[in-house]
Amino acid sequence: MAGLSIERARKRFGDVEVLKGVSIDVADGEFAVIVGPSGCGKSTLLRAVAGLEDLTGGTIRIGARDVTGLGPSERGIAMVFQSYALYPHLSAYDNMAFGLRIAKASKAEIDAAVQRAAEILNIEALLDRKPAALSGGQRQRVAIGRAIVRKPQLFLFDEPLSNLDADLRVRMRYEFAELHRALGTTTLYVTHDQVEAMTLADRIIVLRDGRIEQAGTPRALYERPANLFVAQFIGAPRMNILPATVIEGGAAMLAEGSAIALPPGISLPPGTPVSVGVRPEDVTIGAADGLPFAIAFVERLGGLATLHLRGAGRATIACQIRDDGRLREGERVPVGFPADRLHLFDADGRRLAAEAEEDACHGAV
Amino acid sequence: MRRALVTGFAALVALLTIAPLLWMLSVSFMAPGEAAQFPPPLLPENPGLENYRQLFGTYGVGRFLANSLFVSTLATLLALLFTVPAGYAFAKLRFRGRDAVFRLLVAALVVPGQIGMLPLFLELKAMGLVNSYAGALVPWLAGIFGIFLVRQYCLSIPDEMLEAARIDGASEGEILRHIVLPLLTPVVVTLALFVFLSSWNDFMWPLIVLADQQLYTLPVALAALSREHVQDNELMMAGAVVTTLPVLILFLALQRFYLSGLLTGSVKG
Numbered sequence: 001m002a003g004l005s006i007e008r009a010r011k012r013f014g015d016v017e018v019l020k021g022v023s024i025d026v027a028d029g030e031f032a033v034i035v036g037p038s039g040c041g042k043s044t045l046l047r048a049v050a051g052l053e054d055l056t057g058g059t060i061r062i063g064a065r066d067v068t069g070l071g072p073s074e075r076g077i078a079m080v081f082q083s084y085a086l087y088p089h090l091s092a093y094d095n096m097a098f099g100l101r102i103a104k105a106s107k108a109e110i111d112a113a114v115q116r117a118a119e120i121l122n123i124e125a126l127l128d129r130k131p132a133a134l135s136g137g138q139r140q141r142v143a144i145g146r147a148i149v150r151k152p153q154l155f156l157f158d159e160p161l162s163n164l165d166a167d168l169r170v171r172m173r174y175e176f177a178e179l180h181r182a183l184g185t186t187t188l189y190v191t192h193d194q195v196e197a198m199t200l201a202d203r204i205i206v207l208r209d210g211r212i213e214q215a216g217t218p219r220a221l222y223e224r225p226a227n228l229f230v231a232q233f234i235g236a237p238r239m240n241i242l243p244a245t246v247i248e249g250g251a252a253m254l255a256e257g258s259a260i261a262l263p264p265g266i267s268l269p270p271g272t273p274v275s276v277g278v279r280p281e282d283v284t285i286g287a288a289d290g291l292p293f294a295i296a297f298v299e300r301l302g303g304l305a306t307l308h309l310r311g312a313g314r315a316t317i318a319c320q321i322r323d324d325g326r327l328r329e330g331e332r333v334p335v336g337f338p339a340d341r342l343h344l345f346d347a348d349g350r351r352l353a354a355e356a357e358e359d360a361c362h363g364a365v
Numbered sequence: 366m367r368r369a370l371v372t373g374f375a376a377l378v379a380l381l382t383i384a385p386l387l388w389m390l391s392v393s394f395m396a397p398g399e400a401a402q403f404p405p406p407l408l409p410e411n412p413g414l415e416n417y418r419q420l421f422g423t424y425g426v427g428r429f430l431a432n433s434l435f436v437s438t439l440a441t442l443l444a445l446l447f448t449v450p451a452g453y454a455f456a457k458l459r460f461r462g463r464d465a466v467f468r469l470l471v472a473a474l475v476v477p478g479q480i481g482m483l484p485l486f487l488e489l490k491a492m493g494l495v496n497s498y499a500g501a502l503v504p505w506l507a508g509i510f511g512i513f514l515v516r517q518y519c520l521s522i523p524d525e526m527l528e529a530a531r532i533d534g535a536s537e538g539e540i541l542r543h544i545v546l547p548l549l550t551p552v553v554v555t556l557a558l559f560v561f562l563s564s565w566n567d568f569m570w571p572l573i574v575l576a577d578q579q580l581y582t583l584p585v586a587l588a589a590l591s592r593e594h595v596q597d598n599e600l601m602m603a604g605a606v607v608t609t610l611p612v613l614i615l616f617l618a619l620q621r622f623y624l625s626g627l628l629t630g631s632v633k634g
Contacts, residue, residue, distance in 0.1 A: 052528050073534035085525035089547040098543075099533035150533070 002063025002076075002153045003028040003186060004049065009058035011044055011210075018044045020210040021058070026203070028063075031180050031187045035197040035233070036207035042190045043158055045207070049188060050079050050156050062154055078147035079156040082163060084139045086131040092142045093118075093127040096149050117145040120182065137168045148183070157189040161196060173199055194234050198222070206230050228349035231277050237306055239277045239343070240317040246272040256313040258291045261339040266352060274352065277343035280306065283319035285327070287336025293317070295331045309335060386609070393417070393603035400598045416603035426607060428579070429586035433565060434611070436498060436582055440505035440564040441557050447507040449553060452515025453545055457527060458537070467516070470509045478504075479569070486573060496576045505564055511556050518552040519545070554622035558615065565612050583608050 004026040011019040018041045026032040034042045047053040049060055051072035059068045067075045086095050093114055100110045118124045121141045131139055140160060147155060157176075161169045177200055180187055191197055197204045198218045206213040206221065206229070214226040218234075225231035225239075232238045244252040244260070246268045251259045260276070268274070284290070285307070293309035296316060305323035310316050319335065327333070344352040392400045394412040420426040454460070455467050485504065486495070494500035522545065530540045546553070568584040575581060581589065587604045594600055 050528075050532060052531070072528070072532045077532065079529070079532050081525045081529060083523060083525050085523065085529040087526065087530070087544055098530070098535075102534045102539060102543075146529070146533075 002065075003030070004032075004154055004188060005061040006045070006049065007059045007061075009045065009048060009060065010056045011041070011048060011053065012056045018210050019048070019055075019058075022207070022210070022212055024205055024212070024215065026186055026188060029184050029186055031177075031189065031200060031202045032205060033189045033191060033197040033201035033203070034205045034207055035191055035194055036213075037233075038192055040207045041210040042192075042207050046079075046156055046158050046188060046190045049075075049154075050077055051075050076153040077156055078150040078152035078154075079158065080140075080143050080147050080160045082159040084131075084143040084163075086139055086142060086146075088131050091128050091130055092123065092134065092145070095131070095142055096127075096145045099146070099150050113149045113151075114145070117148040120148065120179070121145050136164050137172065140164065140172060144179070152185065155185050155187040155189075157187065159191055160189075161191070162193070169196075176200055195236065198234065204234070206233060224351065224353070225277075225343065226351050228275060228277070228345050231343055231345070231351075235279055237280045237318045237320065239279050240283070241345075242276045242278070242315060242317070244274055244276045246270050246274060252276060254291075254311075254313075254315075256291070256311045256315055258312070260291070260337050260342075263339050263342050263344065266344060268352070273347050275345040275349070276337070277345060278317075278337050278341060280318040280320040282338060282341035283309075283317065284336040284338060285319065285321055285333050287334055290334025290336040292332055293335040295327060295329050295333060298327060298329055300325075309333070311335075389602050389605050389609070392599055393606045395599045397597060397599055400602070401596075416600050417607075419600060420603050420607065424590060426583070426586065426604065429581050429583045430607060432581060432586075433583040436501055436571070437561050437565040439498070440502050441561045443502060444505050444508060444511060444560040445553060445557060448511035448556065449515050449546070449549065450541060451507060452512045453519050453541060453549075455512065456516040456519030457522070457524070457545075471513060474509050474513070482570070482573060489574065495574055496580065498580065500574045501571050501580075501582075504570055505560060508560065511560065514556055515549065515552055518549060522548055551622050554619055558619050558622075561615065562612055565608075 004024070006022060006024040009019050009022045010017070022041075022045060024032070024034075034045060036042050044053060048055050051067070051070060051074075055068065059066055061067065062075060062077070065076075087098065090098065096114045096117060097110045100113060105113075114127070115124070118127055121144060123138065123141050123145065126134060126138055126142070131142070134142065140163075143160075160176075161172055164172060173196060176189075180200075189196075189200060201218055203215065204218055204221050205215040208229055213233075214221060214230045221230060221234045225234060228241065232241065243255045246262070247253050247259060248270050250262050250264070250266070252262050252274060253259050254276070262268075262276075291311065293311050295307055296310045297308040299306040299308070300323055303323060304320055305327070307319045307321065307327065308316055309319055317335075321327075346352050388407070391408055393416055394414070395406075395409040396411060396413065396415070399406065399409065455463060481504075489495050489500045489503060494503065526544065527540055530544050535543065566584065567582075568588065571582045571585050572588070575585065578586075578589075587601070587608065590604065591601055
């Protein structure tokens with residue numbers, strides 16, 4: 001097994017620069033997830049690691065080996081594609097055995113490897129079937145089996161769950177986590193779904209427009225987003241952002257016209273424009289000194305409900321609460337923004353951190 | 366009702382198409398001169414194999430039949446050998462000038478084959494291939510239509526499948542052999558049939574390039590024969606049967622692939 005190290009990866013397609021100097025280190029055995037909106041370059045980066053695209057600049061190392069110039073099969077990787085990319089004329093068994101047959105492995109060796117993979121993935125009964133006779137989830141398993149059989153140093157997954165229905169996606173997500181625990185292989189996983197990223201990753205890399213916005217543990221990204229983009233990309237429902245101006249006394253004036261207390265430990269000169277971020281689950285309803293908001297719309301999810309609230313100005317915020325069924329649309333409620341749960345961003349969208357937090361942050365990374 | 370009408374119409378067209386073939390078969394069993402009566406009889410009075418005996422015995426058509434089989438089989442194999450990899454390469458491999466070359470090839474499709482015959486003949490003459498099977502085979506080696514057909518079909522093969530095979534360690538040759546070829550079966554069969562039929566039925570080019578009578582293919586030999594036997598309808602019909610039957614059998618045997626090849630080649634995905 002081995003870690004992965006990407007240094008200043010650049011990729012240019014004609015005039016378009018898709019990767020603008022991306023550096024990533026994935027430790028041995030780590031599950032790293034690259035997440036970002038479509039067109040951010042995440043699939044290109046993955047394909048470059050696989051050797052399916054040549055980089056315009058930069059190096060890729062797997063373990064101690066520089067693999068930048070090597071072909072896909074020489075890199076010790078296995079890849080699972082979004083479309084599964086199974087060979088339609090071969091049975092599940094032959095799909096999984098294909099790589100070993102090409103490598104001229106012995107019959108016994110091939111059979112042992114395929115049976116072991118089938119056992120791990122629980123598809124022993126399906127080995128005779130052709131891909132056309134398999135369901136989406138089963139095809140996915142065969143594709144993963146084909147990857148396992150190669151005994152790779154590095155697993156690459158390109159949006160493997162996006163062709164599955166919601167129910168199956170949740171189940172397969174759990175199975176990916178289990179599989180990673182069982183095999184312990186270093187994994188690089190690409191998705192546009194932040195929930196997948198949050199649930200699977202040891203480490204998330206948020207990519208936008210060919211650059212890394214932030215990399216860190218899911219917890220770190222959730223609690224200390226480095227900028228407005230990450231703040232809104234990670235977490236659902238997305239973080240509320242309210243424009244405000246700093247005033248005297250550790251407070252800020254919202255564009256609404258009401259003042260809120262800022263997190264302790266942050267001192268900014270009055271008049272500084274800031275964005276105040278607050279996660280829907282941190283907004284409190286019924287606070288004594290709350291600001292008046294009207295409930296515009298209630299989304300009931302069963303145990304939880306998301307309230308869409310409209311303030312005195314035109315700003316709307318979302319708020320997630322335990323649903324006791326009492327709050328109704330049209331009602332006016334006092335809404336609180338706990339100072340210690342607020343995220344503050346400067347005019348350029350960068351996080352403004354209290355000094356104590358800044359230290360903790362560096363310690364974690 | 367509408368359905369019955371369509372079926373009836375289709376049956377009528379089928380009957381009109383097959384009637385001459387059936388009569389050809391029937392006449393080939395008639396005695397000399399029998400078909401020239403008026404009204405012409407539909408069935409032979411005393412069916413016999415005399416015409417066939419004469420064809421194979423007196424005129425040695427067996428040799429020409431073997432020539433034709435040899436040339437057509439070789440033409441088909443060689444055409445597949447060059448056309449299928451070329452079509453695949455034009456669809457799936459990245460190389461400089463790929464699209465420009467392909468456009469040029471497709472543009473060349475509009476030039477009728479007959480125009481190329483004289484320059485081709487002169488070229489082969491310079492190469493010393495006139496009056497040999499090598500010369501007869503050259504035009505079949507890499508048909509543009511075949512390349513086009515294979516390419517269009519290959520476009521529907523997802524890139525990810527080929528990339529998966531590359532990651533699995535397969536070389537480009539192994540990918541073509543183990544992944545692409547099995548998927549191309551319908552279009553390969555279609556193309557094989559197409560080339561075999563065309564080269565089997567081809568008259569003009571073998572006539573031009575083959576001077577030696579020993580080398581004649583069946584259509585050329587029968588044409589030569591018919592000049593001497595203009596009156597012998599029954600004999601000529603037997604010759605026509607000998608020409609038609611092998612390809613007819615081949616066509617019917619491969620019809621399943623042929624149809625699916627024609628249909629899938631045109632519609633992507």
